[in-house]
Amino acid sequence: MRKPLSLVARTVCDLFAWFLIIFGVYVIIHGDVTPGGGFQGGAIVGSFMALLLVAHGGDRVLEWVKTSIYWIMLFVGLMMFIGFGLRGIPEGAFFYNFLAVPHDVAKTMAHGLIPFSGTIGVMDIAVGIEVAGGLTVIILSMFRGIVLHDFADSRKETGHDG
């Protein structure tokens, strides 16, 4: 479980892991125009860590991965989501879409940084960050739990009554 795969498998995973990230980010930021969205793209980005753990083994990956980054991603995404929801209250209601441009106006406008769909696109990104961080934390902590379980079997006993 903790041993890395062969050199061929590792090289292919190194090559394609970055395309996986790019595809996940594409799904997230095009959430308001294509099928998919924040949750699905976040799950794609989160599976990056599963690929790395399978290909390179736990020893090498857990050495340089910092779980706190993914916790921060989770909380930043969640706070962005709730914050954009609260920002709609002065405009009318909770989760009111205050950035949206109506379609007939949007047809005559040039593209800007914020998508025409307003908070839909921004909340897609927020939920994508949150889900990517959260699923990566889940994968990492489950893997750590499995490694701990393996250690308990293979190493010598450390005493039960201590």
Next chain:
Amino acid sequence: MKLKALFIAATLVLGGVLLSGLDAVHPFGVPGDVAMDEYFLDHAMEERSSENVVTSIVFDYRGFDTLGESAVLFTALCSVVMLFRKGRK
């Protein structure tokens, strides 16, 4: 023994109530009230200029559902981390 009979009676009564409620359920595949569906299909594009109607429902018209979904994800994450944490002693 008496408690068991009570449980069986309660189950029968509850099951009877729920089964009798099946009459009120509208048939499968036939939408009961299409007013909201048609509103979403007609107005989602013009109001929010989002080509993906599903996303505009998920993140705009029904943002509360997505907030609950985030809460579910966060709860699942907390329980996984609690389950697999180090230092069980």
